[in-house]
Amino acid sequence: xxxxFNTGDTRFIASTDKLVPMRTRERALKAAVTVVATKxxxxxxxxxxxxxxxxxxxxxxxxxxxxxxxxxxxIEHISAPEQRSVPEVFAPExxxxxxxxxxxxxxxxxxxxxxxxxxxxxxxxxGNHRAEIREGFAVGGASFRAAVKACFExxxxxxxxxxxxxIVACAEGIIYRQIVWGFDIDPRGQLGLIAKGAxxxx
Amino acid sequence: xxxxFNTGDTRFIASTDKLVPMRTRERALKAAVTVVATKxxxxxxxxxxxxxxxxxxxxxxxxxxxxxxxxxxxIEHISAPEQRSVPEVFAPExxxxxxxxxxxxxxxxxxxxxxxxxxxxxxxxxGNHRAEIREGFAVGGASFRAAVKACFExxxxxxxxxxxxxIVACAEGIIYRQIVWGFDIDPRGQLGLIAKGAxxxx
Numbered sequence: 001x002x003x004x005f006n007t008g009d010t011r012f013i014a015s016t017d018k019l020v021p022m023r024t025r026e027r028a029l030k031a032a033v034t035v036v037a038t039k040x041x042x043x044x045x046x047x048x049x050x051x052x053x054x055x056x057x058x059x060x061x062x063x064x065x066x067x068x069x070x071x072x073x074x075i076e077h078i079s080a081p082e083q084r085s086v087p088e089v090f091a092p093e094x095x096x097x098x099x100x101x102x103x104x105x106x107x108x109x110x111x112x113x114x115x116x117x118x119x120x121x122x123x124x125x126x127g128n129h130r131a132e133i134r135e136g137f138a139v140g141g142a143s144f145r146a147a148v149k150a151c152f153e154x155x156x157x158x159x160x161x162x163x164x165x166x167i168v169a170c171a172e173g174i175i176y177r178q179i180v181w182g183f184d185i186d187p188r189g190q191l192g193l194i195a196k197g198a199x200x201x202x
Numbered sequence: 203x204x205x206x207f208n209t210g211d212t213r214f215i216a217s218t219d220k221l222v223p224m225r226t227r228e229r230a231l232k233a234a235v236t237v238v239a240t241k242x243x244x245x246x247x248x249x250x251x252x253x254x255x256x257x258x259x260x261x262x263x264x265x266x267x268x269x270x271x272x273x274x275x276x277i278e279h280i281s282a283p284e285q286r287s288v289p290e291v292f293a294p295e296x297x298x299x300x301x302x303x304x305x306x307x308x309x310x311x312x313x314x315x316x317x318x319x320x321x322x323x324x325x326x327x328x329g330n331h332r333a334e335i336r337e338g339f340a341v342g343g344a345s346f347r348a349a350v351k352a353c354f355e356x357x358x359x360x361x362x363x364x365x366x367x368x369i370v371a372c373a374e375g376i377i378y379r380q381i382v383w384g385f386d387i388d389p390r391g392q393l394g395l396i397a398k399g400a401x402x403x404x
Contacts, residue, residue, distance in 0.1 A: 040328055042242040122327055124382040125320070126242055134383065159391070166372060166392035173375030180326040181336065189361070190368035197399025 025063045027053045029077040032060075032070065037118035041126035046070065068132065075123065075136035078116050082109075083140040090147035095195045098151050103187040106171050110178040118179050144168065155199060163198035170194055229255045230262045231279040234272065239320035243328035248272065270334065277325065277338035280318050284311075285342040292349035297397045300353050305389040308373050312380040320381050346370065357401060365400035372396055 031053035036044050049060040049070070064070035092098040109117045123133060145164050152160035174187050233255030238246050251262040251272070266272035294300040311319045325335060347366050354362035376389050 040242045040244040042244050118327070125324055125327060162391045162395065165387070166395045169375030169379065169392055170368060170372040170396070171375065172378055173371030173373065176374055176378055177371065185367070189364045190371055193364065193368045193396055193399035194372070195399070196402055197395035197397070200398055200402045 024055065024059060025073075028055065028060045028063060029073060031055075032074045033078065033115055033119045036074070036122050037115045041122050044070065044074070071123075072132060072136065074119075075133065078120050078123075079137055079140050082113075083143065090144075090151060092151060095151075095155050095199060096192075098148070098155075099188055099191045099195050102148070102167060102171055102191055106174055106178075106187045109175055114179065117175060121176065121179060141168075152198060157198045159198070163194065166194045166198070167191055226257065226261060227265045227275075230257065230265060231275060233257075234262075234276045235280065235317055235321045238276070238324050239317045243324050246272070246276070273325075274334060274338065276321075277335065280322050280325075281339055281342050284315075285345065292346075292353065294353060297353075297357050297401060298394075300350070300357075301390055301393045301397050304350070304369060304373055304393055308376055308380075308389045311377055316381065319377060323378065323381060343370075354400060359400045361400070365396065368396045368400070369393055 028049050032044060032049045035048050035052050039048070045067075046060040046064070047057065049055075050057050053059070060070065064073050090098075090101065092101050120137070124137070145168055148167055149160045149164035152163040157163045170190055171187065174185055174190065177183055178185060230251050234246060234251045237250050237254050241250070247269075248262045248266070249259065251257075252259050255261070262272065266275050292300075292303065294303050322339070326339070347370055350369055351362045351366035354365040359365045372392055373389065376387055376392065379385055380387060
């Protein structure tokens with residue numbers, strides 16, 4: 001048996017069943033995202049996560065014994081849903097559809113998943129030389145690039161790898177700009193220019 | 203009279219003349235860049251700058267009385283040289299020259315000015331809602347975009363503003379990727395695709 005109060009705030013969940021521990025872990029991870037997105041990666045500690053999640057002191061440590069385990073858990077929490085969405089996103093049949101799908105992903109990452117994206121950028125910037133962080137995110141980035149490259153191969157681009165790199169760089173630049181400045185940009189026009197350049201006869 | 207020891211480290215400057223105070227200010231600002239680039243914006247305090255600069259406690263406070271003054275000084279220190287370089291960069295006569303010049307700027311910002319760029323990204327990410335930070339950097343960004351847009355107008359692009367936005371977004375994505383992942387990418391190919399797309403007949 002479980003019940004949840006629909007207050008619009010996922011922290012207010014009451015439960016009487018065995019799922020509580022798992023939800024406490026999720027609650028800690030959500031709070032970790034908020035801490036990093038709003039206060040920076042340096043602010044991530046077991047204590048700051050407990051406080052943000054309004055959990056008793058020591059709760060986060062029950063699930064993530066070390067700082068390293070907390071970081072790994074956070075990276076997995078951020079990147080797993082994004083990696084799951086890659087296969088769905090990348091079966092476009094035309095260049096226009098590819099541009100639409102990448103644009104939809106950019107919009108998702110800067111609206112519904114805005115806090116996750118802000119946390120990811122903050123982790124990236126702080127994780128310059130930390131192998132665990134680089135590796136935690138590298139898989140998703142590589143599979144995304146490979147999927148876009150395969151599309152451009154099918155569409156007959158002269159240099160599919162270059163086209164993929166340019167689309168991804170532009171998408172990341174737009175994401176970064178939207179997170180930082182809050183600009184509301186439809187990415188389709190910009191990404192469309194790249195697809196046009198990649199597929200133009202030379 | 204002044205003399206400097208050529209140790210490759212600008213902190214080791216000996217001086218007996220009146221320029222010392224100005225150089226102490228510069229030394230604090232350079233240290234502030236290092237603090238933010240390596241430890242994050244949250245780590246920026248008068249004390250952390252004194253320590254990084256190996257200055258006596260209280261030195262940074264002599265020049266920047268408040269945290270706000272320190273932040274403003276840091277933003278000006280980072281952005282002023284970049285804004286000065288805009289007019290030189292943006293008198294290209296051909297699309298190829300435009301791509302070369304933007305590429306050279308991307309390379310400069312991720313090699314010689316790498317620490318400044320890392321600090322700027324960290325400040326941006328932390329400064330989401332701080333008007334002083336947004337305004338401090340907005341002028342340079344706007345004049346850069348306007349200069350690129352004017353180039354595309356001269357070159358006959360169908361939508362010069364869109365072309366400028368796409369070039370700048372892609373350049374920012376490449377910069378971000380190089381700072382975070384350390385990839386060594388020549389930006390010309392990617393930026394060239396955008397110029398090609400922007401100038402292709404539709």
